[in-house]
Amino acid sequence: MGAIINAIVDGLVWLINACYAVCHNYWVAIFIFTFLTKVILLPLSVWVQKNSIKTVRMQPEMNHIKAAYMGNQEMISEEQYKLFKREKYSPFVDLIPLFVQLALLMGVVEAVKRGTTLNAVPIQTMGLTLLVPVIAAVSAFLMCYVQNKINVLQAEQGALNQYGTMIFSVGLSLYLGFFVSIGVGIYWSYSNLLSILQLVLLNIWINPKNYIDYDALEKSKEELKQAKQFMAPKKKEDRKSPYRKKEKEDYKRFFSSGKKRVVFYSEKNGFYKYYKNIIEEIIRRTNIVVHYITSDPLDEVFSLESEQFKPYYIGENRLIVLMMKLEADICVMTTPDLENFQLKRSYVKKDIEYIYVPHDVNSSNLTFHKDALDHFDTVFTSGIRNKQELAEREEKYGLPKKNLVEWGSSVIDNMSRAYAEMEKENNGKKTVLIAPSWQKDNIMDSCIEGILDNLKGEGYNIVVRPHPQYVRHFEERIDALQNKYGQYGIEVQKDFSSNKVVYTADLLITDWSSIAFEYAFSTLKPVLFINTPMKVINPDYKELSTVPVDLELRDKVGISLEENDIGKVGEAVGKLLNDYQFSTEEMAKLRDFYIYNVGNSGKVGAKYIIDCLVSKHQ
Numbered sequence: 001m002g003a004i005i006n007a008i009v010d011g012l013v014w015l016i017n018a019c020y021a022v023c024h025n026y027w028v029a030i031f032i033f034t035f036l037t038k039v040i041l042l043p044l045s046v047w048v049q050k051n052s053i054k055t056v057r058m059q060p061e062m063n064h065i066k067a068a069y070m071g072n073q074e075m076i077s078e079e080q081y082k083l084f085k086r087e088k089y090s091p092f093v094d095l096i097p098l099f100v101q102l103a104l105l106m107g108v109v110e111a112v113k114r115g116t117t118l119n120a121v122p123i124q125t126m127g128l129t130l131l132v133p134v135i136a137a138v139s140a141f142l143m144c145y146v147q148n149k150i151n152v153l154q155a156e157q158g159a160l161n162q163y164g165t166m167i168f169s170v171g172l173s174l175y176l177g178f179f180v181s182i183g184v185g186i187y188w189s190y191s192n193l194l195s196i197l198q199l200v201l202l203n204i205w206i207n208p209k210n211y212i213d214y215d216a217l218e219k220s221k222e223e224l225k226q227a228k229q230f231m232a233p234k235k236k237e238d239r240k241s242p243y244r245k246k247e248k249e250d251y252k253r254f255f256s257s258g259k260k261r262v263v264f265y266s267e268k269n270g271f272y273k274y275y276k277n278i279i280e281e282i283i284r285r286t287n288i289v290v291h292y293i294t295s296d297p298l299d300e301v302f303s304l305e306s307e308q309f310k311p312y313y314i315g316e317n318r319l320i321v322l323m324m325k326l327e328a329d330i331c332v333m334t335t336p337d338l339e340n341f342q343l344k345r346s347y348v349k350k351d352i353e354y355i356y357v358p359h360d361v362n363s364s365n366l367t368f369h370k371d372a373l374d375h376f377d378t379v380f381t382s383g384i385r386n387k388q389e390l391a392e393r394e395e396k397y398g399l400p401k402k403n404l405v406e407w408g409s410s411v412i413d414n415m416s417r418a419y420a421e422m423e424k425e426n427n428g429k430k431t432v433l434i435a436p437s438w439q440k441d442n443i444m445d446s447c448i449e450g451i452l453d454n455l456k457g458e459g460y461n462i463v464v465r466p467h468p469q470y471v472r473h474f475e476e477r478i479d480a481l482q483n484k485y486g487q488y489g490i491e492v493q494k495d496f497s498s499n500k501v502v503y504t505a506d507l508l509i510t511d512w513s514s515i516a517f518e519y520a521f522s523t524l525k526p527v528l529f530i531n532t533p534m535k536v537i538n539p540d541y542k543e544l545s546t547v548p549v550d551l552e553l554r555d556k557v558g559i560s561l562e563e564n565d566i567g568k569v570g571e572a573v574g575k576l577l578n579d580y581q582f583s584t585e586e587m588a589k590l591r592d593f594y595i596y597n598v599g600n601s602g603k604v605g606a607k608y609i610i611d612c613l614v615s616k617h618q
Contacts, residue, residue, distance in 0.1 A: 030183060034190040037104065038198060049202045051089075052153035053211050058087055059156065060213065063220035077341075078537055079440075081369065132185040133174050139192035140173035141166065146196045152208040156217075243297035243313060250312040251322065257310065260291050260328040261613050265319075267335055268296040274334050274357055277410040277602020278609065283308045286610055291328070295319060319343070328352055329616050330609060334359055336372035345375065353377045353612060357605070358386070360514040361409055361521075361595060363541070363548030365389045370538045374399060380407035380605055383594045385549040392544050405608050408601030412591075415522035416599065419503045430577055431461040433505035437513035438467035441533045444474075448481065450566035451509065451530070456488040458570060463501050464492040467513075507576055509569075512550070520557040521591040521598075526582035527558035528572050549594065556590055558582065 015036065020029040038045075065079040084090065144166035147154045154162065173188055262282070264275050271294075272279075279290050283306075292301055292311045301311045314322055326346040332355045339345055346352050354376045358364070361382040364373055373379055373390065379402055381387040387404050394401055432455060436443035443451070444466050455462055464481065471478055471494050482492040493501070508519045511532040520527050541548060554560045559572045576582050597604045 026183070027186070030186050031190050034187055034194060038191070038194050041104075042198075045198060045202065046206070049152070049206050052151070053206070053208050054087060054089055056152055056156055056208065056217070057212050058083060058089065060216040060220035063217075063224040067220075067223045081537075132182050132189070136173035136185045136189045136192070137170045139189040140169040143192040143195050144169050146199060150203055151199060152203075152212070243315075246297060247313050247315050247318060251314055251318055254291070254293070254312045254314070254322070255325070257291070261288055262330045262332065262609060263291045263293060263326065263328045264332045265335065266292065266294040266296070266299065266301070268294070269299040269301075271334060272299070272301050273411060273414065274359055275332065275410070277413060278332075278357075278605035279309070281602045281606030282609060285606065288610070288613065293319070293322070316342075324348070326352065329613055330355060332357060332609070333376075336364070336368050339375035340369065340371060355380065355609070357407075358382050358409075360411070361386070361517050362514050362550050363389060365393065365538060365544055365546070366541045366548040366550055367535065367537050370540055373402075376402060378403040378405060378608075380405045380608075381596065382407065382409045383549065383596055385546060385552065385594065389544055389546040389548070392546050396544065405604070406596040407604055407608075408595055408597040409518075409521075410601050410605075412518055412521050412595060413599050413601050415503075415518055419523050422500075422503055425504065429459060429461050430506040431463065431501070431504060432507050432509060432573060433463050433465060433501055434509045435465045435502070435513060435515055436467060436470070437511050437535070438469045439512065439535045442467075442470070443509075443511050443530055443532060444470055444477070446532050447530060447563055447566050449484075451569050452485050452488075452490060454567065454569040455573065456485065456490065458573075460573070462488075462490045463505065464490065465496075465501065466492075466494075468496050507573060509573075517549075517553060517557065520553075520587060521595055524584045524587040524591065526576040526587070528569070528576060529554045529558055529560035530566075531560050531562050553590075553594065557587065 016029070016033050019032040019036070020026070023029055023032065061083060062080065065083070066076055144162075148162045148166070149155060154165070173185075173192070264279065266272060266275070272292075275292075279292075282288055282290060287308065289307070290309050292309065293314050294301060294311060295314060295316050297313045297315075299311070299313070301309075302313075305311055320342050323343050323345075324347045327349045330353045331346075334357050335343060336356065337343070338354060338356075345354065355378040356373055356376040357380045364386065379390060381390065381404055387406065390402070390404055393399065434443065434448070434451065436448075448464070452462065452464075466478060475494070478492055478494060482490075485492070502515070502519060503523060505519075505523075505525070507526060507528065508516060509528045509530065510516050511530050512535050516527045516529065519525065559576060561568055561572060580586065592598060
């Protein structure tokens, strides 16, 4: 690397001296040198222009995604990932020009130290020494002003970003003028002024208006603005975060709490259910203190605080730093993509064992990014197919072997227990629950009326239970559906405070919701699947021979119908409710084959963690 840097500096030294040899005038030589560097870097500038246009061209779709899935960061990230992949775009490439410019500037400064032409600019008066920094700062101000007006990407950024960049650039220019050679200050001034000319010419040559639909961009901005207003806190005082002080105190308390053996991380309220059985078993069997980080200040876990259970509120931004500084023996997460995005393994303690606990029994190969679990040391697998596909992936791609623990599902265990304890009612009518997913082209968007038209008047209690996010965004559609079908005794729910209907329903109709297998394996009742467009996060999932359990189980725990077969819904419902293939006994056999340690996942998970902690301290 040192040899490369020296070669670059030597090249700059030669070019600067060559420019001076041609004209024998310091000011002209510096201008020629600056102009030539712009010519040399012109392909990079063209690439930046095209990439900036691509970024803004994607913005209407990006705004639409943010508006459509406002409040569901997981879905926004997934849809954004697919958009970037389709457009062959990486946000990291925007940093390359900055690095090149900084490298060039450092090369010029280094060249100055070697006594080159830039360092030999004569200083006749003290006034010139003071004037150059001012000229450099003014040139930087002009460049930023023009960029904010006509640069395709900068013009779309908020005022805070625009003025922040301007302040940084002007400050850097003053620094270069005052604290490095006067020649470098002159070079920087020329560079800023030539950048303005270059930007004007590039906008003529590669005109953004020929590629970007600005009308669509403005409409998408308005859509996003309305979505933000809809999601904004109603009370003015609620907009001021009352939890900053708590976060700061909890952050300090976390790092001052001494040696931590096991840390759990939860993204938001409601995620405790994935850990509940494990944590309770650890506390019951040992005196280990469980440290529980949540990014939700209103998480219900704060009511569970005890001598052995210490919850902390750490927001997503501060969490990034906390994870980098983490010191513990074990870190347990339900968040995939460790190391791939903002959450990194600890930079301080390299031997932390990172354990992934799944939300559901679905295929990670199908519903996660391809490398989402590659940086975990241990994965708690829910069933035989989950373990098979992870082992196959390691073998196929030569990945380090992880500890694949045959675990199960705390959610299914707890749902099964709750269902067994529930008092059963039998009013003679079967209840059909329609519970779609929250993804593009779900049942609510594609075929809900067709399903209801086929089932109304057939003697069933029918309950439509849309995803809470769907209700939040499309409440008017929900009300219209209730008005149209309420006369047939069909109920469309908007209140999700009770899950009773999930347990008491005799049949579930869904598309690709993970609730399907939780329902089937906790109540041992069948599911009717509607094959709306499949949610595929990893388009390369077929590279593995293990069939994703999401696909394998659809025709085992129920029946799947294509959208154009909605007319067969009534027939399929009758078969599911009456065929022995879908009886309690047969469903129990499927559950016991596909799910590990039914009823005991908490004990299995806790035992693994306890045994690991014991072995680490022997």
